[in-house]
Amino acid sequence: MRLPFFTCALLASAIVASCGSSKIEKDSMGITVNLDRQNENDVRKVRLQVWGDKIIRVSATPDSKFAEDESLVVLKPESSTKFEVEETDSTVSLVTSAVRATVSLATGDVKFYDLSGRLVVSEADGGREFSPIEVEGTKGYTVRQEFESLSEEEGIYGLGQHQSDEFNYKGKNEELFQYNTKVSVPFVVSTDNYGILWDSYSLCRWGNPDGYKQLGGVFKLFDKDGKEGALTGTYVPANPSETTLVQREDSIYFEHLKRGDLAHVVNLPQNFNFAGSHVTYEGAIEAEKSGEYKFILYYSGYQKVYVDNKEVVPERWRTAWNPNSYKFSVNLEGGKRVPIKIEWEPNGSVAYCGLRVYDPRDPKEQMNMSWWGEMQNGIDYYFIYGDDMDDVISGYRTLTGKAPVMPKWAMGYWQSREKYNTQQEVLSTLAEFRKRGIPIDNIVIDWLHWKEDSWGSHEFDRARFPDPKGMVDTIHDMNARVMISVWPKFYVTTEHYKEFDKNGWMYKLPVQDSIRDWVGPGYLSSFYDAYDADARKLFWNQINDHYMPLGIDAWWMDASEPNIRDCTDIQYRKDLITPTALGPSTKYFNAYALMNADAIYNGQRGVDPDKRVFLLTRSGFAGQQRYSTATWSGDIATRWEDMKAQISAGLNFSMSGVPWWTMDIGGFCVEDRYVKGQQEFYQTGKENADLKEWRELNTRWYQFGAFSPLFRAHGQWPYREIFNIAPENHPAYESVVYYTNLRYDMMPYIYSMAGMTHFNDYTVMRPMVMDFTSDLATRGIGDQYMFGNAFLVAPVYEYGARDREVYFPKGSLWYDFYTGKEVSAGGETKVAPAPYGRMPLYVRSGAIVPFGPAMQYADEKAADVINLYVYTGENGEFTLYEDENVNYNYEKGSYSMIPFSFDNATQTLTIGDRKGEFPGMLKERTFNVVKVSPETPVGYSRDVKGKEVKYSGSKTEIRL
Structure with missing residues (x-):
């Protein structure tokens, strides 16, 4: 039966009202289901609360009542949302104007549907676990909540910013804790147009709920002589007069300093000088069962990993004081012994190295979404539904707070x-x-x-x-x-x-x-x-x-x-x-x-x-x-692979609902060879091979940085100012200055996105999958992205590369930014040219992009003349946002918006009525409208000639 909202509505003075079955309690925000327990730590209560038409809070506890702690993350809803309650013999459901959440009266498992009846996501049968934990006199639970995978094609993104260069987290594992270069945010958004905010502040795990295991806990280990029980560690000192150390290692776990002795690393030999040494761990591993083994490498200095005589981890580097983790997988055959070798060149007197592993899991279970939390009051999460991925992120910000307009x-x-x-x-x-x-x-x-x-x-x-x-x-x-x-x-x-x-x-x-x-x-x-x-x-x-x-x-x-x-x-x-x-x-x-x-x-x-x-x-x-x-993104390294990892890291951070992200252009921690290259240049005035690479690395990173939400350079020596990286006549200097100027030319576009981020909960740095969700090819693309709705950005992250592959999604024409020529009708991968001074950069059809005047700082002058590029081929919209730039008057309505729309069928651009005003606002301005089409390609230029339109705030139509 269906019980209308008003039937179960509470009087202001009432605490709980019974509704239908005696198992069900009803209040002004939702329902609580009381369950029969078989064991002490089974769930006793499951509560569903409506926090908005598209947001359902789910809480579960083995206790007799729910904890009363207020969330550190989630804000109280500003108003109540109407809902209805439906009951059957086996379920009870909350129904809002957008979603249905159904609870099993037998198990407490929750399923979420849209109003068409489509199952959006479902808790897995038996996927909820509680284990009591007590720390410092405080009691709580270690918990796990698993959700069923409804489709292998689903893409899942978010979780904050991590450095293993993973993009789509479907079927992946990630530990959620905070550390330099690692930022954990317990929120994901799915291509199935829902999100989950896991309201926990403790150490959490996504995917496998267990910690990584030592190699000897998963494999039989054999040293290089074939003796079982360990690998062989060979420590060759930098000084030939010192003794080479050879010893058996039953684990490769040299990942942290000893307590009370912060000069030595746990398990490493203490009587060995690691600075400038060469270390090898080698032997063989034998898996008990066949399957995919997921490894995590913890590395400092230079490291490579070989399994079965194949290089599975090409050379990676991190400074000694700030190691990094990298994940990789290897398929192994049960009962088959295969060689393994780690080559390591530490670059400091304190050195870190580690290799741990997950043994194979059932593929279906691995593809399920799983959350684990070390210490919580119970299970507490928010299901957020949306019309698209932007709408889901908007729901997240409804829960956790809107992003103000940045200065x-x-x-x-x-x-x-x-x-x-x-x-x-x-x-x-x-x-x-x-x-x-x-x-x-x-x-x-x-x-x-x-x-x-x-x-x-x-x-x-x-x-x-x-x-x-x-x-x-x-x-x-x-x-x-x-x-x-x-x-x-x-x-x-x-x-x-x-x-x-x-x-x-x-x-x-x-x-x-x-x-x-x-x-x-x-x-x-x-x-x-x-x-x-x-x-x-x-x-x-x-x-x-x-x-x-x-x-x-x-x-x-x-x-x-x-x-x-x-x-x-x-x-x-x-x-x-x-x-x-x-x-x-x-x-x-x-x-x-x-x-x-x-x-x-x-x-x-x-x-x-x-x-x-x-x-x-x-x-x-x-x-x-x-x-x-x-x-x-913290103190990252100055390596090409680290630059590449920032792309996926920034994209997932943006998909975690936090719109403003940046990185150290050029990387923070510098390889010695780059330092020496710069020193040699000061002494000789000559560009050696390392300095040449340093300059190209910074050039490519600046190109990428100009199309990040925030544009900043930082790092250890060599100095990071472009005039200290390369002289004025160098192509690196030319390129960096070009993109810095372009960033300022784009200021009307960029600042409009800042307004959209506040008013519309927009996301500036956008994975391709956000705007082209139905194109399945975009779901794994983490090395190119959209900057706003117009620009396809494809950073170059390989030394010496003068081209790279770019995927052009279905549904749009794609124009080369620099020439205005059509390069693709969409739905294909092409090799894009990438000369030293230019990064592949494209604009989609339907884009309307305002470019302002040349400036030396962001608010130097009002954009009284705007070059308005209109890229034809499909309909498009854009809204130019302006305010006073540095104060909070926009919160009181002191801002203006000018809407643009393009009708491709009639080739008509409409500049709508200006809405709003603020002190100092331009009352009149000129739009220099530039049409870009396959027949009339026009590349970007400050001096472009277009159709001049005088605008004083009233609606104007222009035939292009």
């Missing part, structure tokens, strides 16, 4: 390096950009601008920065902004540390364990507890007292994982930040960056409500977009 200057170019050591370096660098006429909006002052022994003082070292206020004023006089690095870290000798500590707001164990950092002799420090609301207020007040009077424009929140010590195991990372104000870190492990962002965003808006907040953070979490926060 316009943030859309421009940012220059940074590790690090500007003096006031003179900062000002002279910015002045050099202005002298050369290279556009720039933001210069960044990194860590150690304070005195060496005063981390956390928020005070400049006056010996190197004698006049901080004067420096900031000069930057502003040069029409630029300044961002400053602020860490949640404090040396114990600072007054700020003492202020936190007397209130119990500092983590104790780092001090008790005498963890010292890498600065000078090494200083003792800890991080503040961002989970405490009063501690967050103090953190902001200290910033407000010291930095705000200087006129600082934006905040760089580094090490916000939080990263108290590199290269420790996860348990120790948890120990270092526990207890939090909310409970054990095991339960709240992943949400620190979100709490920290809250401190700055709400703090600044409280004292300077007219100035847009801008935060850049190295870590992030679900909901961070509401705090005007962008994330960058």
